[in-house]
Amino acid sequence: MPTFNDSMSQQAQAPIPIVAIEHAAEHVGGVVTIRGWLYNMRESGKLLFPIFRDGTGVMQGVVSLKENPEAFAALKGLTQESSVIATGKIQAEPRAPGGCEIHISVVEVVQRVPESNPYPIQLKEHGVDFLLDQRHLWIRTPRQASILRIRAEAVRAARNFMDGQGYTLTDAPIFTPAACEGTTTLFEVNYIDDQKAYLTQSGQLYVEATAAALGKVYTFGPTFRAEKSKTRRHLTEFWMLEPEAAYAHLDDMIELAEGLVSAIVQSVVQNRARELATLGRDVARLAKIVPPFPRISYDEAVKVLQKAGNPAKWGDDFGGDEETLLSKEFEKPVVIHRYPSAMKAFYMATDPVRPNLALSFDMIAPEGGGEIIGGGERQSSYETLLRRIREANLPEEAFQWYLDLRRYGSVPHAGFGLGLERTVAWVCGTEHIREVIPFPRMLYRVYP
RNA sequence: UGGGGCGUGGUCCAAUCGGUAGGGCACCUCACUGUUAAUGAGGACGGUGUUGGUUCGAGUCCAACCGCCCCAGCCA
Numbered sequence: 363m364p365t366f367n368d369s370m371s372q373q374a375q376a377p378i379p380i381v382a383i384e385h386a387a388e389h390v391g392g393v394v395t396i397r398g399w400l401y402n403m404r405e406s407g408k409l410l411f412p413i414f415r416d417g418t419g420v421m422q423g424v425v426s427l428k429e430n431p432e433a434f435a436a437l438k439g440l441t442q443e444s445s446v447i448a449t450g451k452i453q454a455e456p457r458a459p460g461g462c463e464i465h466i467s468v469v470e471v472v473q474r475v476p477e478s479n480p481y482p483i484q485l486k487e488h489g490v491d492f493l494l495d496q497r498h499l500w501i502r503t504p505r506q507a508s509i510l511r512i513r514a515e516a517v518r519a520a521r522n523f524m525d526g527q528g529y530t531l532t533d534a535p536i537f538t539p540a541a542c543e544g545t546t547t548l549f550e551v552n553y554i555d556d557q558k559a560y561l562t563q564s565g566q567l568y569v570e571a572t573a574a575a576l577g578k579v580y581t582f583g584p585t586f587r588a589e590k591s592k593t594r595r596h597l598t599e600f601w602m603l604e605p606e607a608a609y610a611h612l613d614d615m616i617e618l619a620e621g622l623v624s625a626i627v628q629s630v631v632q633n634r635a636r637e638l639a640t641l642g643r644d645v646a647r648l649a650k651i652v653p654p655f656p657r658i659s660y661d662e663a664v665k666v667l668q669k670a671g672n673p674a675k676w677g678d679d680f681g682g683d684e685e686t687l688l689s690k691e692f693e694k695p696v697v698i699h700r701y702p703s704a705m706k707a708f709y710m711a712t713d714p715v716r717p718n719l720a721l722s723f724d725m726i727a728p729e730g731g732g733e734i735i736g737g738g739e740r741q742s743s744y745e746t747l748l749r750r751i752r753e754a755n756l757p758e759e760a761f762q763w764y765l766d767l768r769r770y771g772s773v774p775h776a777g778f779g780l781g782l783e784r785t786v787a788w789v790c791g792t793e794h795i796r797e798v799i800p801f802p803r804m805l806y807r808v809y810p
Numbered sequence: 811u812g813g814g815g816c817g818u819g820g821u822c823c824a825a826u827c828g829g830u831a832g833g834g835c836a837c838c839u840c841a842c843u844g845u846u847a848a849u850g851a852g853g854a855c856g857g858u859g860u861u862g863g864u865u866c867g868a869g870u871c872c873a874a875c876c877g878c879c880c881c882a883g884c885c886a
Contacts, residue, residue: 402847404844404845404846404847404848404849405842405845405848406842406843406844406845406848406849407841407842407843407844407845408842408843409842409843409844409845410845411844411845411846411848413846422845422846424844424845426843427843428843439838441837442836455844457844457845457846458844458845458846459846477837477838478837480820480836480837481836482820482821482836483821484820484821484822484835484836484847485835485836485847486821486822486834486835486836486847487821487822487823487835488821488822489821489822489878489879490878490879491877491878491879492820492821492822547884547885563885564886585886587884587885587886589884589885590811590883590884591882591883591884591885592879592880592881593880593881593882593883593884594880594881595885595886596884596885596886597886600886601886602886679884679885681882681883681884682881682882683882724886732886733885733886734886735886736885736886779886780886781885781886782886783886784886785886806877806878
């Protein structure tokens with residue numbers, strides 16, 4: 363027990379700082395408190411090596427029975443993922459993973475995981491199905507936590523970039539009266555008083571309205587597609603960032619897309635180096651992602667594919683194989699522009715020089731990252747747009763507000779949609795998109 | 811929705827030709843003062859997705875169903 367004088371002198375000193383593990387190395391030689399969970403523990407005789415994690419990183423602790431029997435007793439036999447608050451001196455230690463470790467002097471166990479029902483996720487191998495069932499716990503592992511931090515950094519970088527370019531965030535609704543992509547992939551919901559509504563597939567139509575109101579705008583939010591696709595690059599719920607600008611043309615949007623993607627990548631490289639290292643990502647490849655990106659026309663892309671032995675012919679859309687083949691030709695994301703309009707959405711503008719082409723573009727990420735952006739110039743003529751809506755058998759009444767945008771001061775305008783998860787999956791180098799969103803929603807999976 | 815693959819203790823896997831269902835990890839105990847997903851010794855728990863069929867005998871062969879994975883289509 364400290365004497366009265368001891369506690370007086372302690373009060374005169376600075377209090378022990380509570381630090382995040384990611385900043386622990388800045389406190390070498392000092393005493394700090396860390397608050398987190400027991401990630402793992404190794405034992406060696408009368409020495410314990412508890413590994414703590416706090417969400418910002420992991421750090422090894424060390425405690426010896428001889429020097430600190432109380433802390434030793436508190437940690438001895440402590441179960442994985444028990445929550446703990448530990449205080450001790452940070453010391454540089456080449457033998458410790460991470461370069462420094464904490465010499466524990468005081469330990470408080472906040473909650474002890476009972477032996478009768480131990481933490482289900484081991485440090486060793488697990489199958490995908492099991493891990494997805496345990497997603498609420500899986501996100502505690504260093505790899506998953508790193509991915510989620512990179513996702514957050516990507517979002518921050520994207521919004522900073524858009525705001526810096528003079529774009530205003532204008533959120534689009536999630537309940538919508540009609541489709542804006544294919545009608546077969548709509549999630550239908552019962553709205554009030556037997557009305558039907560649908561979860562949005564894209565903020566596109568609404569962002570065209572706000573572009574006419576504010577000039578340069580973007581939306582960022584979740585979108586929903588009931589696609590029956592079980593591939594490594596599909597989610598039924600995913601986040602999209604969709605810029606739209608009045609008086610903008612195709613090339614303006616390609617330039618904006620290049621700037622946006624490189625801003626995201628460079629921001630992650632600069633601010634999330636530790637997390638990229640945890641993932642084992644090749645940072646040198648990411649560092650090269652700066653504008654300008656290679657741009658090829660659809661015509662040229664078909665020739666590139668044919669030269670590489672792919673059976674693609676003019677008029678075909680590109681699938682996963684074709685995307686991978688094209689992206690291998692370049693170290694940076696590649697922009698493919700002016701697709702045949704037959705394969706594009708009803709609202710796409712046609713090329714005045716070659717009316718069978720749409721003023722559209724896709725951006726394909728390198729290293730097999732797939733399509734991360736799709737966009738282009740919109741159809742600004744009232745008559746053409748109405749005809750397209752009728753040709754697509756879309757409910758005309760539901761699109762009256764959208765047609766108003768062409769009745770009242772229609773202007774050339776363009777935009778695109780960036781798939782957040784596909785972008786983050788590429789930046790992280792993850793094999794499957796399901797790892798880059800906290801709780802993935804996929805075909806036949808809505809738990810947890 | 812098509813094509814292919816797979817379902818075995820909590821978890822990751824093995825089981826020859828159809829012939830006694832087994833191991834690693836996790837959990838518990840002990841040893842070890844520098845471990846690196848520690849190691850060594852011991853212990854406890856516990857299983858063939860479901861239904862039916864063939865057979866003396868089925869984890870294994872057959873059929874249907876259920877679930878999962880990968881690829882394709884569609885897209886971000």
